[in-house]
Amino acid sequence: MALKKKPVTGMKDILPAEMQIRDYVMNLIKETYRGFGFSSIETPCVEHIENLTSKQGGDNEKLIFKILKRGEKLNVAEAQTESDVVDGGLRYDLTLPLSRYYANNSASLPMPFKALQMGSVWRADRPQRGRFRQFVQCDIDILGDPTFMAEIELILATTTLLGKVGFKNFKVRINDRRILKAMAAYCGFPEDKYDLVFIILDKMDKIGMDGVAKELEESGFSKESIAKCVEIFENTTNDLQGLAYCKEKMADVMEEGVAENLETIITNVENTTTTSFDMIFDPTLVRGMSYYTGTIFEIEMEGFSGSVAGGGRYDEMIGKFTGNKTCACGFSIGFERIVTILMENGYTIPNEKEKKAYLVEKKASNELLSKVLKRAMEERAEGKQVLVSQMNKNKKFQKEQLTAEGYTEIKEIFFDTEEF
């Protein structure tokens, strides 16, 4: 009755070396975010299938691991469709469960509520290198704060964390969905085509202004609109001046206060951060999720493609779920991505415990063993990591293994050892 030894397709066993880094980063996250007044919360990994398939999850709803009904409710032989046999599913993100959690518990929660969630999510994605079907997400969200204070705190907390992990040379890019919309209106793109314009704009990083202009042309937009668009982007610098330029140019079409709001966020973050990074106004930043209603932001790191963190304001989403409008703003760091980067760079955890091992010969007396154990307990109390183990027959191999695990001091205790 041998077991299947491999994990299920697309999921992985985590070995001690990776686990040590994961534990360390998780701790740093909880510690840092707690310092900013975020409270840890947790929801069950299983959610009602009705909630998971309520059309809020976009393509992720196609990737749900579904859970079979149990007991009398299940009749496989007579079932015709999936919904006859399924009543739950594994969560595909932490945002949907947060909405349900807030709807269920808001009476017991402070206002505004600063939530920290760290937990596994599951997506039955096509397996591919470095992407797994179970992975950890890490979200901070501020519910019930309509002001720029939410954005400032989210950005300060996330950048402080990345600094503590040891990352340098990263960039926070920020934009506002309402600036994107104003830009599209100013250029005269047809309103029902805004989403297409944004999808093309989003490629600015990769294909440049010329490429964007070309794609806009190929999509049939008017030369006049494209020319206006090029003019805007060529004259917008990635700083407060660029923001002021946008504000002035699009004064007639931009919602009041949007540019000032962004300015307040950028200024206050720059004035108060204790971590070194660049704060960049990026009018081409789009971010895919359709639920964002205002500010959007992303963090990218030199030498690594894609973002390591992303977020924004989504004032309409929770209300759609719960029936009570609740403004919300969140920032999610790519936990798995950060762990991968650290592993690939041979990260060593700062202030690691000193590792010491005692290998005790089998015929050592009880008195001697007790002496060794006592010493080990003292050293553990002093904060060391101490292993006490029987000496293997092949003690050379045992010592090599321990050295590979980072044990720097290995003491052999024989039956007649007196001092150690």
Next chain:
Amino acid sequence: MALKKKPVTGMKDILPAEMQIRDYVMNLIKETYRGFGFSSIETPCVEHIENLTSKQGGDNEKLIFKILKRGEKLNVAEAQTESDVVDGGLRYDLTLPLSRYYANNSASLPMPFKALQMGSVWRADRPQRGRFRQFVQCDIDILGDPTFMAEIELILATTTLLGKVGFKNFKVRINDRRILKAMAAYCGFPEDKYDLVFIILDKMDKIGMDGVAKELEESGFSKESIAKCVEIFENTTNDLQGLAYCKEKMADVMEEGVAENLETIITNVENTTTTSFDMIFDPTLVRGMSYYTGTIFEIEMEGFSGSVAGGGRYDEMIGKFTGNKTCACGFSIGFERIVTILMENGYTIPNEKEKKAYLVEKKASNELLSKVLKRAMEERAEGKQVLVSQMNKNKKFQKEQLTAEGYTEIKEIFFDTEEF
């Protein structure tokens, strides 16, 4: 399109106050066990359905949350039985996944391997007060150490942890399955009825010696056997003397070395622990799981019924799964039970961060806000928990809420505040 607000049946949302205690205890566990040389590992929450239903899980196999096949592999309309539509399930414990993990990864792991697992498990149990369908288990296991060293380290680690959590007056009860068997043989109970004898013996705590004798009688065992049994238990004290008595009385039927092994464990634990607890030889300790092959142990706490931790040696189990015999010994603490006890006793986390809040009036200038944020960042760097938030219209309520959350210093910042 309102969501279902409640969590799925039998699972729970965890509020910040409980989460804080959970995070703290989890940390303490990882920290303490790491000090003893245990390595964190993790397996996916989803396991192959074949592994979960391989008859190693006993009754838990009836409680599996099963996962639906996906894509082409699924054909609900034509399916006749569960196995036609299911290919995975949520793990019901951490021992089965550990066996698979070890079979899959042993080449990369040290020998002996000291594993620490903390993770959620799922059981579709009948919902009842205080028992949930998703709960955290916390296991330490030593694989590949056939000696008493494993038991000693497991007991020292677990008792050290409980001491650090702040528990006092607990008892470690220890026995050996082989002593139970010797006792049954000595009394002359029929070998095919040993399990029934043990089940009755296990009730000693609740019904006493008289009750046990009565139940044995009602089950049809001979008066002579029962008399011998009563004699043994009445004369066995809960210490090394009692163990010596058992050894002498049952010399002819007890496996060689069993009593000495237990003596070595008890002596060394008592000699070296830095935590205060009672170490008790309990010849009536049975523990339910059929997979135990040698020592068994449990921790109970004064004032709380049931055990807070339990474990033992299971030298045959992993081999059954993997095909390679691997001796193993484990100790599992009742994480949820410990959290419940702490919550019910109004536990306060030691050395908690000082909590401070700044409430900033909306019309405060950017300059003033930056000053407040800067101060907050400094205080966070000093290790305080600092909340910066917009001042609500109903600031009296906001302050009450913050006080309830443990904020001891609340500063109000108005647009004209100069010093704070």
